[in-house]
Amino acid sequence: MAEGHQGGVQDHRGRQGHRPHAGGGLRRARHQGAQQGREGKGSDEGPQEGAHPPPLRVLGDPLHSSVDHNGGGARHGHGDLRRGRQGGGCVRILVLGLGTAGLYAAKWARNADPRAEIVVVERRTYPTFSPCGIPLAIEGLVSFESLKHPFPVRGNTRLLLGHEVVSVDLDSMRARVTDGSSELELSFDRLVFAPGAEPFVPPVPGAGEALGKDLFTIRVVEDGERLVRRIEEKGATRATVVGAGPIGCEISYALARRGLKVHLVEMLDRVFPRSLDPDMASHVEAYLRARGIEVRTGCPLEEVVLDDGSVVAVRACGERIPTDIVVMATGVRACTGLLEGQVDVDKGILVDERMETSREGVFAAGDVAVVRHRISGEMVMVQLASAAMRQGVVAGINAAGGDATYSGALGTFSSAMGAFEAAATGIRTGKSVKIAGFYKPEWAGGERVWLKLFLEGDRIVGAQAVGPRASAEIDVVAALIHRGATVDDALMFERSYCPGVSELNMPLSAAGEIALRRKLRR
Amino acid sequence: MAEGHQGGVQDHRGRQGHRPHAGGGLRRARHQGAQQGREGKGSDEGPQEGAHPPPLRVLGDPLHSSVDHNGGGARHGHGDLRRGRQGGGCVRILVLGLGTAGLYAAKWARNADPRAEIVVVERRTYPTFSPCGIPLAIEGLVSFESLKHPFPVRGNTRLLLGHEVVSVDLDSMRARVTDGSSELELSFDRLVFAPGAEPFVPPVPGAGEALGKDLFTIRVVEDGERLVRRIEEKGATRATVVGAGPIGCEISYALARRGLKVHLVEMLDRVFPRSLDPDMASHVEAYLRARGIEVRTGCPLEEVVLDDGSVVAVRACGERIPTDIVVMATGVRACTGLLEGQVDVDKGILVDERMETSREGVFAAGDVAVVRHRISGEMVMVQLASAAMRQGVVAGINAAGGDATYSGALGTFSSAMGAFEAAATGIRTGKSVKIAGFYKPEWAGGERVWLKLFLEGDRIVGAQAVGPRASAEIDVVAALIHRGATVDDALMFERSYCPGVSELNMPLSAAGEIALRRKLRR
């Protein structure tokens, strides 16, 4: 399909006069840079005279970085890239997907090299949105429309909305893109692969048939809108949410606030099974139960029961739970498909500390990527916006020829159910300190917060917190962990205090006190 | 006066059976340990065999500590202390003042050496309280009674309430104490001097005469109670608050919420003159003005005008401001008096990184102490509860023979006026990044927060924040500064995100983005 047939390129042409490096259409661009990605990661040609990339500096940190930090060294052989530019063109970076990772990759590629041509291809028809806000919209606190945000298209960045990438060929560094009616071929020098992940629906009887009718997964704004519309249409009064991770718990809370009788069904033995210990999870369960939610843990979903095409119940742990609506929050699967067989994949796309895949010039970031954990050193899939953002920054800078190092994932998350929060960061160990404290003093109306700090020797390596403002406590711990802090720091770092908002001896310092007392008695 | 005549000692005797080291009364204790403080800091005898202090470990951090961290080394010559204990007695630690510093010193002296005899002498008749909560009680949000808290007297700790230390002799290591009707002499091996600071009333005409009638300073619970009582008695409708630091601003807000017409009069050119830059202070001023408070900056108080013994106005910057009540929030002066001439004093008591004064065995902590700033390296008086707490911990551990290092003051403070907060940490420099961002997303109802980050090279050395949840942002910055973080960390440390409570790109990471963009373009 000729390039002129799709909106993005037309738009781009219309703006030619404004772009400092209007080297031509997307297709033409390919001819200037097509050879560049081919050599693979092995090539090691030095930078060429006359190529003058902006003097990029390091992003990252001294803890985990092992690269040369003294300006744009050609660690992975950026010679090709520069040759391409010497030829009069600019680096062409394809950003596949405008989620959190793609957004930050596009932004930071432009920051790192304002001359780079950045093409963002996004399947959805609206620029960016906040998936994490969908539970708030389901609750009715905000409108679905308010979750959609503009994406400021500046400089050499072009955005193709309503376009899906249907294939990627890393040998020729080309992608085929469709807007539903016509197809386009894009070439690129660099790829930031950020298609995110897709909800996974376990193959229980009835689920497939109910999907999209009375059974929903939640990933984009429309999913939430459809759910609410269906609740209203059907006059639903009972909902079953399957999976008690952050999304399942938040949606359960939201539906309960809408007045539905909610069953929250979880296969494992507790809510937040991946991120909270049983003792910590039990506080969340108590909170959800107090809000009328039936929390059923250790309870695998067995069947979705339909009557005349309409859901009437689910069967779980041997019991029949009458229900009008089912929401599946049973996890996601990384969208690796387009690169399968072309780069190293293990559930997600494996990347190094530059967010580069096993192919030079091909970066991955966000829910699709498998990255190194900052503390455990293991390769993990974090699948959180907080991680996607930072991975996007690094991928974007490096895609533009910069030299940024990803400091590793901590898995810092928080989940709010009204004023009650569950949050965690880092890893769990056998050595922990738990405290029931206050973020705001009890005498000033503060409510109980539980904090559990995980240690490795004296080093703080993880934390879980539950209760009002739990996430603010976790943010502080994450900052400390990020910088390699010990329990001494938990107590001794000088934190603010004002009883209108905070306690003098915060949960973190109180936990530090316990750890230090143990240390003194050793 | 014989020891038996005062409550604390009787109490102590009554409990003898429960104390593992009931070495006798406070006075007798002196005879066992009286020689110990005399040698001064120069003595350097090693630890003695047979003396077995608990193996105390280090408290502090690698950044600023220069001491031997391998267990209870006798850096300042703890030989005396141990000899004393070898003789069958225990270390006797006098904690002078049960404010924040004294409380934590007593607690941590006990933690460090459960056998130590700890005597806490406090002038007030109730154990501990939260001075920082007084503005909330003035506002009427909490009762004055709720500001008073118990002090758990455990183990070898004795508390003499309603007792004032009237003199201290460091040569003989004795203190004279009165309960108003009788006097007592206490001897001690170690002193933690924590009498805090006293409000300072500038010597303008009329102020002295009005003090305690229609003019108030606020330091203890009774001060707040008296103020509120007088407002009601007098049917006051107009108040003038002098001094626009945290206490002045909080009390202005509180009085305005009580329905009074408030003038806030500040000599310097802005509110929070010591802790906020003019641009940041202006946001606070706008907030206070929007709440009906007349903020008059650059306006020194000239006179308190009385009529028939009752305040009718103040005169400030040439103007007459009719008023019924005056609150002086014009700063405090360290209570150095009792040690003047005995230890090094410069506005406050100078201490080293062990919180030890120029006299061995004599420690000072809290509002009375002059300590090293963690970033600037200068000697400063912080006069905040957040600093007093940590200083108390270090002083307490060291007084008990442990080896703790104070990591230095950051001056981290926050001040809440309703949901609006002003907060800061660290130092100011000429190199800063300012951002108007959101703690909670705007589309989810979040309000604007301003954050200003101060840099030295790439290192974060200070921050100011203003707006809802400003203090939570400052706490994170304080944690990062404490651990020597750079602007890279501001963006890259993986923070939690959940739009019900937080933004994905928080003010701190947004400021980090600006700083990094500048860095990339260098």
Ligand SMILES: Cc1cc2nc3c(=O)[nH]c(=O)nc-3n(C[C@H](O)[C@H](O)[C@H](O)COP(=O)(O)OP(=O)(O)OC[C@H]3O[C@@H](n4cnc5c(N)ncnc54)[C@H](O)[C@@H]3O)c2cc1C
């Ligand atoms: C309901 C919900 C609540 C959540 N709450 C939180 C939370 O509170 N905190 C948190 O940190 N995380 C939360 N998350 C997770 C967070 O949203 C994701 O981790 C984050 O969005 C991942 O970013 P990403 O860019 O990798 O993927 P995505 O945001 O999924 O973006 C991928 C984009 O790529 C597009 N795309 C995919 N394939 C193609 C293709 N072939 N062609 C063109 N475009 C394509 C998609 O349309 C999509 O826009 C939540 C997720 C959901 C669904």
Ligand SMILES: Cc1cc2nc3c(=O)[nH]c(=O)nc-3n(C[C@H](O)[C@H](O)[C@H](O)COP(=O)(O)OP(=O)(O)OC[C@H]3O[C@@H](n4cnc5c(N)ncnc54)[C@H](O)[C@@H]3O)c2cc1C
């Ligand atoms: C209204 C107000 C609001 C504040 N708000 C905040 C805030 O929000 N955040 C913050 O960090 N800080 C705040 N502060 C400051 C904070 O209260 C002090 O920094 C802190 O209390 C200092 O602790 P300290 O132990 O050194 O002194 P203090 O708390 O003053 O304790 C000293 C104690 O020693 C006793 N004492 C003194 N001399 C003798 C003697 N000779 N014999 C026996 N006892 C004696 C006193 O009675 C007193 O109890 C506020 C202060 C006030 C007054």
